[in-house]
Amino acid sequence: MLNRGLAYRCYCTAEELEEERRRAAREHRPPRYSGRCRELSADDVRRFEREGRRPAIRFRVPDRDVTIVDALRGEIRFRAIDQDDFIIRRSDETVSFLLAGALDDADMRVTHVLRGDDHLPNTPRQAMLLQALDRGLPAFAHLGLVLDADHRPLSKRDGAATLADLRDAAYLPDAVRAALAHLGWSPPRDTGGDVAALAFRFRLEAVSGSSCVWDAARLEHENARALRALTADALAALCRDRGWIPPALEEPWRRALAAVQPELKFLAEIPHLVAPLLPGDVNVENEAREHLSGADVATALRVFAEEMENGRGFSDAVKIVKTKSGLTGRRLFQTAARRADRPDERDRDGRIGENFGAAGDGAARRARINAFPARTSIR
């Protein structure tokens, strides 16, 4: 490029360039390289070399406007006057991003360059380089940047700045993919969280050119959906990978997972949800205690115990308690569950753990709910 006059050596030091920029700012001019090394005399060069300066190499920007085509925005025109001669090789002889990136893409036969629109100003420069080197241009598409709720660039604080953050938070990969697909684009019809369907419907040209706001609620929705879509084996495998399932409790765990799966939102909440369904002691949590305070509860508990002793089924006993105590809804069931804590007072519907019914028909779920409504306190 030097031989062909496409580029030239620049002997300016970092300090000199910095000073140039400062002066420009003071005089309210745009900070541009002046081009002072464009036409150095042989004497100048000798002098600089004698001073021990190592030259950088700058691209001699042609004096004509550049029009690039962006797949999302159409033609964008950049004025020649706004472009200064940029460095393509540093004084330590390493090649700059602008040249290396453009050339590497060309060598790799990259057809589409998709990047954040913070790269838009680089595009005319890379286009000029490629044209000067008689290389073809790839298609460019510059996507809007993703912002947080305050319209600031996404940061660590948002907990979603990187894929690693999302993985650490145990979001399912498909949920992340689905949520990402909804940035700057949305499917013509809801795909039910099916990532393959999203991919099938996706069109680059349909992506919005504006920046968009990261929506954690969307991710949670997709995650809950993906969790529900998991097969029993897949769900169990995830739990096993996390070391949650003791070998001895494999079967109870699987039944409990089946009961709990329809309401899952996060992987991490599984141990919490499943615990009451496994054999062992049941603790009534704080919120449950609140619901259990008061005189009518005492009555209810007594009535419930009596009915159970008389051989009533759980459901029948609950109905009678309801009539006699006036309790309804949550308080009624908290009360019933209180008694159901006692293994000897559980009946077919109310029993906990290894005995409750098969999943899928709602029986297991109902059994769990009847047995442990206190889980309403978890959320």
Place this chain on the structure above:
RNA sequence: GUCCCCAUCGUCUAGUGGUUAGGACACCGGGCUUUCAAUCCGGAAACACGGGUUCAAUUCCCGUUGGGGACGCCA
């Protein structure tokens, strides 16, 4: 300061020179579940502003405002 990009419900978006401006997430209400969740039904919710062009602008043009980005021997 200079240049570039962008602008429809809270969020992601669909859409058209004449529409009841559509969907999804979130939200609110109801049904079902004797609680919760899921699900079903319903509701509230938007064309940033000002000029043009036009019989007619959310839609086309210009400007303003607002948001974002870039101005390094970083990538």
